Each structure stands twice: as structure tokens, then as C-alpha cells.
Amino acid sequence: MLTLPEVLAASQRIAPHIHRTPVLTSRGLDALLGKRLFFKAEHLQKTGSFKARGALNAALELQNPKGLIAVSSGNHAQGVAYAAGILRVPALVVMPSDASPTKKAAARAYGAEVYDQGVTVENREAVAEKLAEETGYTLIHPFDDLRVMAGQGTLALELLEQAPTLEAVLVAVGGGGLISGVATVVKALRPEVEVIGVEPETANDAQQSLQAGRRVSLPQAPKTVADAVRTLAVGERTFPVMQRHVDRILTVPDEVTLQAQRLMMERLKQVVEPTAGLALGPVLMGYPLPQRVAVVVCGGNWMP
């Protein structure tokens, strides 16, 4: 089980290489949506997403790694490539062949080699394990690793300082690495603050899992515009943290996710990914929520 001290240690460890991202607000957007909203701007993080935090924390805990390998739809790949650059070792990232060209190019721009031949969402972990054996590089899991979860949680330490009056946090859920880190911090320091996961309607495996009390897998790669949360199931290590600390999971249809993304671009003037729109979705849906709500803007690696 992830604990607060591990997140505090991660925060110290990664601080020299990571931005303390700002919290953005807009009175116009607040008036439009009838809430006080705090946007934790991880699209302004190194590599353009929060994934740099977890990847770097995991990498800095390794003893003389020969190289790093990542399995990722994109942002974790850039995080691992960034971490490898800091450690001055090679990075190899395994991406589905249909991952966005922007994300592939970005991983390469951070100095990684991209491996995508014949890779699908379903087979990518097996491919990566084989590559790890062949190369002797260390595989850094995108979410099911306590060091990664601790790294992602560091953004919540900042958020609680930056928006001390908040009553709830909305977090997009894929494998659960981000929300397990965030929930660990929030429930240790401010247990009255609600931690709310958000999933696409077509990819509600975390919601089903929490309801069933066991990890439920999607039968196949889900179709959703929120490309950062297309994982088939939450992790073995993230699930118990979610069971203990996450208050509820809400679902959002893709059309609302895109509407929310557009609204963030129009009103905040920020370039954000569809998955960042997903986290704002519940506010647009009219789900009952407290008045002062933080939205984790998970990334900005997207172009019109």
C-alpha cells in the first residue's frame, strides 16, 4: 500500500528536475459553470504531462540501470525518455503502432528509440518484457509500480498548498497510477476532500472494479477520444489504494469530453489533451459536486 512518506520522499527526489506547475483559474469559466474551479496545470509539466513525475521517481530509485524501457500510449513514454536523459542512459519505448505521431515524435525528441512494429494495446506488455530480457534495460511500468504512483502523487502535495479551500479533486483514471498517488496524499492530509475518478463511458473498468470489489477488465481496447486512459484494467497495486481512498468514479461520454477540452482552450487559452477535458467532464454533466473543485489537467500533448 502506498503511503504519504513515500510521496514526500518522491517529492524531494524529483524536485530538481520537475516544475511546480501553477494552478490556473478563470472567473469567466467559474461564472459559466457555477463552480469555483482550480486547474492543476500538468500540461505545463516537463514533457507536457504529469507522467514525468512518476517515471523520474522510479528511475531515480534504480541502482545503475543500463537503460530504461517504457510501455505507453505516449505520455509515459516521454516521461521515461526524459528520466533516461537525466540519468544519461538510453530509453526504449514500446508504443502501439496507431499511437499519435505527435507522441511518437515527442518521445524521439526526448532522445528515446520508439519500438512500434506490430505492437497493439493488447500485446505491448509482452513485447516490452521480451525487449527488457534482450537488452538488459529496466522496464518502468506506466502505473502499477509504487515508485511511479508516489511520483504522480507529488502533484497533490502542491495542489493542496496552492488551492487550500478545495473540496473535491477530479482525476482521469486509466490504470490508476495518478489517482492512487493523488488519493493517498489527499486522504492523509485532507481526508474531508473528495477524490473523484473520471472515466470515459466506454472505458469504465475502474468504476466496475470498485463496484465489484475485484479488478474487472475490459474485453477489448476501448474506443474513446481520451487516448491516455485506454488501459484494459487498473493495476494490482493501484486497485487496493483506489478501494481504500477513492470516493467515487463518474463517467463521461466522449462528446462531453471534447466539449470540455474546447472550453478549456477557449476560456483558459491552454492547449490540453482530450483526457484533460475528461476530468472536467463531470462539471459539465451536472453531477452533484461540491462548490470548490480541482481538476487535474493531466497533459497537453495534442495539436489541432
Next chain:
Amino acid sequence: MLTLPEVLAASQRIAPHIHRTPVLTSRGLDALLGKRLFFKAEHLQKTGSFKARGALNAALELQNPKGLIAVSSGNHAQGVAYAAGILRVPALVVMPSDASPTKKAAARAYGAEVYDQGVTVENREAVAEKLAEETGYTLIHPFDDLRVMAGQGTLALELLEQAPTLEAVLVAVGGGGLISGVATVVKALRPEVEVIGVEPETANDAQQSLQAGRRVSLPQAPKTVADAVRTLAVGERTFPVMQRHVDRILTVPDEVTLQAQRLMMERLKQVVEPTAGLALGPVLMGYPLPQRVAVVVCGGNWMP
């Protein structure tokens, strides 16, 4: 002639209603372009552009106005609408009928009435003067007004504090309201800092005017993606300030403007207008420039 004390007074006057916008930086972009760049983020200003500064300063100097009228391709309209809202008087904005729907909608969202029937870039000032007579409202010129110029100059007071090491400032030039305000401040406080105007290749009336020593008008509305600088000539009041304080004017073709806009969206994760890309254009063009360059990001009222 505009003077520093007028800009200082404007700064005091408008401060309660205006954001002190941040200066954004990106090490990645600096490395890519070989400069140290400071982006003065006026797309994050109230109304999404610097125009709120000048419009508000002019409006706050009026004695009990009955209402305000603006002639504008868009951003000044929103600025005047915003100012009218603060004064609690009506706003009427005259826009070319082919102005972007986003800008019309935004002016209406700020409570203005939009007048665009039969309005063109060429006849809009005459239309506005007629409307002013009919309604008794006060016309606020988009640039050729010392109070407006003083308001725009307030951003330079902030910039010099926020980026004290800068050696040059790049400013898009339309009618010259922004650059005359900025140049007045910079040359009063830091005369060694270069003030460089930027125009589209197809709309280089300011460059021609400074070379000729008299105001040169474009024969017709120029075709350029930089829609905020489609004015036919610089102003009677802005021109002498530009003659005294502007070091040089550079021109940029539209394709470079769009490339620069895209780069700012990709690397800074900010939604900016094409005209903001125009100001960065000279860096991409390889024009000889000092090492530490500020770019005025004039606005963000644009959507993909």
C-alpha cells in the same frame, strides 16, 4: 507625444480591473530557436488580449459617458465592451461583416451590441462616427488616442520588471497603439533595449512610413492571417511616437506567422492568435537579433 508619466498614471488607473499577466518561458523552445525568449502573455489578459488595457484607460478618463462605441476587427471591441461593463454603460461595437464569429460572439458575451451591417475595413470609421452622432455615445479609437496608447504601454512596465535582462522587444504593429505605448516606456526606462515592430509582408505600411518619414497608407485592406493588424495606416498620434522610439520594423510572410503560432501552441501549450505568431516570426526568420528577446503575445482569441 505620449510620455512615461501618462503610462504610469494609466497603470494606477486600470490596475483594479486588469491582470498583471505572467511572462512565460520554455527551455525547449529556447534550445530550438537559439535565443532566450520571454513571452508576455497578454492572451491571458481580461478579454483575451492587451486591448482591454487601452480601452479601459480611455473609458476611465471620460466624464459620465452615456455609452461607448468601438471600431474594431475584434479585440478592441471586446476591450471596449469590457470597459463599458465596468462603467455600467452600454457598448456598441462596429465590426466588419467578415470579422471572425468568435470575436463577434465574444463582444456580445461581454455585453456589447455588435453593428456589422454593410461594414467594411474601409468604411467602418465613417459608420462609427455616424452612430456616435445618433446615439450620443463616445467613440474610443482602437489606437490613435493618447489614452489608449498609454493603456497599452502599461504592459511594458510589467515586462521590464518581469524580464529585467531583456535586450529587445518584438511587437506586432497594426495602427501602432501597442508599439507606441511599449516604446515610450522602454525608451524612458531602458533606452538600450531595442523596440522592434513586426508586420506581415503584405501589410508593411509602418515600415514604409518610417522609411518615407510620413504616413504611408496601404491601397486596400491587406490579405494576411494576422487579422489584428489589417489597418490601412498607422495613426496621426502613434506615428510621431514610432518615429522617435521604434528602432526598426521587420516583416514576416504569413507561412512563418502560422508556423510560429503553431510552435507557441506546441511548446508553450498556449492558445494564441496568428498575430501573436507574427511577433515571434523574426526569430524564426533568422533576422539578426540580440540574445534575450521578449515577444508580446498580443492575444488568444482564436480557435482551431
